[in-house]
Amino acid sequence: MPIAAALKVLVVDDQNSVRQMTRISLEQLGVRHIHEAENGVQAMDTASLQPLDLIISDYNMPEMDGLGLLRAVRGHPSARRIPFILVTGRGDRELVVKAAQAGANNYVVKPFTADILRTKIEQVMGKLS
């Protein structure tokens, strides 16, 4: 059972406001170690440099989108095991199929509440404590 306060989570979104809102939701769940990245390229930098327990990434980003990031993570020797939750818009049904094929652990539709995020994380990591 993962301990929320010990989890290291990377939040990836090109919009600062959205990153901060996600951060607030995570903090409500008790997560204390939150890294941020603005796009897939930055996220890969972070993911290859430190151990992470979870990546929550938006899909819609310049440079490298969420799917590109997911593929890069899954292909990376040290990062490939990191659970990955893709954040999608509500029109992105087909995207979720692609994400599943590329190895996403879960997805969450924007906008989401802290409770929805908890459910989505727990489906991947087990019950948070």
Add this chain to the structure above:
Amino acid sequence: MTSLDQLKNTFFDECSEALQQIEHGLTDMREGHGSGDTINAVFRSVHSVKGGAGIFGFDSLVGFAHVFETVLDAMRANKLPATPDIVDVLLPANDVLTDLIAMSRAGEAIAPGYGSESRAALERLLGKTGDEADDGPAPADFEGLDFMPIMAGGFDDPPAPAGYRIVFRPKPDMLKRANEPLYLIRELRKLGTLDLAAETEGLPPLAQLDPDRAYIGWTGTLQTDAKREAIEEIFDFVSGDCEIEIAPLQAEPAADPFAGLPEAAPAAEATEAVAPPPLVQHSAPSIVPATAPAEAAAKPPAAKQAATTMRVEVEKIDRVVNMVGELVIAQAMLGQIVHNLPEETSGRLAQILDEVVHHTRELKDSVMSMRAQSIGAVFQRMPRLVRELAAKTGKKVRLEMQGENTEVDRSIIERLGDPLTHIIRNSIDHGIETPQTRTAAGKGEEGTVKLIAEHRGGRIVVEVRDDGGGIDPDRVLKKAREKGLVSPDAALSEDEIVNLIFMPGFSTAESISDISGRGVGMDVVRRNIQDVGGRISVKSERGRGMTLQLALPLTLAVMDGMVIRAHAETYVLPMSAIVECLRPSRADIHNLVGGRGLLKLRGNLVPLVHLSDLLDLGTVNADSDERVVIITDAGDGTRFGIIVDELLGHQQVVVKSMEESYGTVPGVAGATILGNGRVALILDVEKLSDLAVSQTSPFARLGNAEPAGAN
């Protein structure tokens, strides 16, 4: 401000950027040079607006953005072509989006039907594609979508992927038989994802190393769908020269979503992999423990792209700018002290101080470049304006923009929007003719307004050019006389007449139109531009169009100044206005009646004024030979010489505004603190030139019409 409010602000700032992107992209598409990337970028921007709006609960914004986005998505998927008709629906949609964002930001209630016309137009487009813009509340999950969340592998190991565990150890004399292990490895790699670790334990010290002997073995995995035979085939030729083991990783290919993914490295190792991944990476620690990094041919490190930009709050940069300003002042004071020291002690100090001056200047330039923004931020608002005005006036106008990437200090960008808007309003309202008139005059139906920005001589020059009817000098003069702005008998050149449009209270519009006649005249525009230390000038050709030129300083905070003395007073003149300084021989100065003079300079006559006269400092000792003449350019190309008593030196000065405390004082642009701690006024050369001519020209009355301190 709560943190949520701050976040909303961040979101709205992001929206402004997104709107710019959208406008830019749509303009490109309208003009026919939008690519798939353009549509993508526009889509992404609208999508970002929608996403953020959803999070912050701006439902009207989400609803509209959603329909907008759906149309763009259809275009992205080539279901809708990017034809001008369609872009013409998107452009007003962006205007509605802009309004909705503005209203959401201001916290105004949004009328339920706001933008319904544009929305209906977007929906009509979608009708053509069969896509429905569903506008219900966002679901937490996609219904009917069979997505099984995958429990993370960190807690239970995922099944092994399809492939083989391979051990390959060349015998010592394999190389001597002309067999190259790396070729074999390369062949293996063609079969799938190869992950090998080198066994380097057998490697002797360098001195004992025999280059013809094979020392290194490899173990690892090949993740592939290929048959075992395919692998054996590769090693066929060398089977006698090496030790080879091939074992399947699993009996059956996994029916797992991770299938097709390389085997995961255990978590313990994740922390070790700090370096870019080498090719030969052990990932099967059950076989060989990690002892040494792979020494065999390492894959070129994955290109590691560092972030190239970061966002910094403006206040933080402003603080640095302020500190640089203070540093410049402190340094000037230090310079003064060093200057007063005896030479034996000051020599080395002065040298170091020179370096400090140099560094400070660089520091200033760097921080100023951080504050610089491309002028595109202002330009981007103009296409919409032109569209709306053209629609309202029934004229056909196309807007061309050049130099949108020209960088200008933020503070100037902020204050450029209104004047530019007003000038463009004027151009379309008064300048560009109706299609009928244009055709009759032998011009194309469509008028052009050009917006051009460029760096020119330490300034930013922004021009608004139109190919309309230009200014009619007769009408302007008539109007000016009617309003008593010029005396009936004054003889004015055409240029002077055209410049009357900047007079307070002047407006040529026959009727106050909805567009430009808002009680704001060109005089206000001029004042706005002058307030940021800029100059405005106009050129007009009757029947062919007119050009309004704005020359703006690059920055408002620190500038290069010439410190001068007139009588007992010290002033600063902006270096950008100074053409040259000279000490003329008395023979070159021709005194005229009324204390004025002319200077003969390389065959030309330049009017001269005494600064002491101009500022009423006291009697001028007309006979002094010690005077210096500073030739200045008031910005419109007219030169005049200012006589001062002494040049005290050239230095960077920090501009402190006095307007808040004293109002606008003609001839004074601001104040600064000098090295000796004293305050000196920074003179405004253009206004000085106005002051100089005010006593003799027909503008006399006007020059004085604006009392000091009037705002």
